Amino acid sequence: MLLAGCSSNDNGQNTLKPKGKYAETADNIWELAFWIAAVIGVLVFLVLIVAMIKFRHRPGNENPKQVHGNTAMEIGWTIAPAILLAILAVPSVKSIFELADDPASNAVHVKVVGHQYWWEYQYLDSEPTDDHTPEVLFATANELVIPTERDVALYVTSIDVIHSFWIPSLAGKQDAVPGREVRMLMAADEPGRYLGQCAELCGLSHANMRAVAIAYDEAGYQAWVEAQMAPPVAPTGLALEGEAVFAELGCAGCHAAAGFDGERLGPNLTHVASRDLYAGAIFDFAWGTPEGAAQLQAWIANAPGEKPGATMRDYAGTLTGQQLDALVAYLESRT
Numbered sequence: 001m002l003l004a005g006c007s008s009n010d011n012g013q014n015t016l017k018p019k020g021k022y023a024e025t026a027d028n029i030w031e032l033a034f035w036i037a038a039v040i041g042v043l044v045f046l047v048l049i050v051a052m053i054k055f056r057h058r059p060g061n062e063n064p065k066q067v068h069g070n071t072a073m074e075i076g077w078t079i080a081p082a083i084l085l086a087i088l089a090v091p092s093v094k095s096i097f098e099l100a101d102d103p104a105s106n107a108v109h110v111k112v113v114g115h116q117y118w119w120e121y122q123y124l125d126s127e128p129t130d131d132h133t134p135e136v137l138f139a140t141a142n143e144l145v146i147p148t149e150r151d152v153a154l155y156v157t158s159i160d161v162i163h164s165f166w167i168p169s170l171a172g173k174q175d176a177v178p179g180r181e182v183r184m185l186m187a188a189d190e191p192g193r194y195l196g197q198c199a200e201l202c203g204l205s206h207a208n209m210r211a212v213a214i215a216y217d218e219a220g221y222q223a224w225v226e227a228q229m230a231p232p233v234a235p236t237g238l239a240l241e242g243e244a245v246f247a248e249l250g251c252a253g254c255h256a257a258a259g260f261d262g263e264r265l266g267p268n269l270t271h272v273a274s275r276d277l278y279a280g281a282i283f284d285f286a287w288g289t290p291e292g293a294a295q296l297q298a299w300i301a302n303a304p305g306e307k308p309g310a311t312m313r314d315y316a317g318t319l320t321g322q323q324l325d326a327l328v329a330y331l332e333s334r335t
């Protein structure tokens with residue numbers, strides 16, 4: 001606990017430093033409960049210490065008077081916690097209703113899908129309801145991009161096992177359960193990058209299933225949406241060669257790379273070059289650098305070797321240097 005307390009304040013995953021109104025709502029309840037518990041804790045320890053010193057065993061000291069079955073005390077220590085819980089229930093229940101409220105009418109709607117071991121984000125044109133299935137405008141992975149000062153309604157689900165979606169400074173934690181879609185509200189006050197983590201043990205690479213929420217101001221967000229909606233540019237040169245390799249090696253069987261055309265096993269790569277992080281946000285594309293290219297080639301050549309349990313096909317080092325160069329050039333052109 002001491003070591004955890006020494007962690008720097010800006011480690012990015014801190015529920016106690018909320019950066020948006022929904023995270024604040026949860027933090028406020030914690031704050032109240034903490035201070036009540038802290039006062040009680042200090043009182044209990046004080047009484048305990050006094051009792052230990054004053055009534056400790058001394059030679060010739062009889063057993064103290066026993067209080068077992070004392071009706072007044074039994075009633076007292078049953079009623080006191082009940083009253084405390086009743087007090088805490090007021091803000092808790094109020095907050096539960098607030099967090100379950102309908103989002104504002106200008107909200108952004110995103111379906112969040114947990115996969116072993118990465119998060120997919122499908123941007124919807126409207127709110128999903130019992131008798132309305134919204135259209136998916138585009139899909140992205142690992143980086144959830146949101147506007148500041150607007151409600152973001154996330155519809156959290158999973159396609160395989162139970163995951164848990166958690167960006168500590170922007171919202172609470174929501175289990176992602178296959179076959180269920182649970183709405184969760186998120187909001188960010190300031191532009192920035194907010195780190196998160198899958199919070200439900202979901203398999204071998206659970207710890208490698210990170211997430212990042214990126215908040216832009218309204219203009220920045222609109223520009224990003226426009227770029228995601230734009231059709232991918234036609235590749236040229238080495239990238240064109242890479243497109244052919246992409247088709248030939250069956251990459252397209254798992255990865256959509258030309259818009260949103262249905263759900264696939266792997267992340268949508270239509271605009272992959274607009275993202276910084278990949279493979280559950282554990283690697284940095286570092287586009288245009290030799291280190292970035294080397295890491296990406298290592299990933300494509302042998303994904304499960306780079307990330308244990310990754311469900312991407314293991315090409316087990318069968319790809320040639322020329323194929324890998326062409327694939328990286330192709331991916332780099334998906335801006």
Ligand SMILES: [Cu+2]
Pocket residue numbers: 114115116117162163164198199200201202206209
């Ligand atoms: Cu997970």
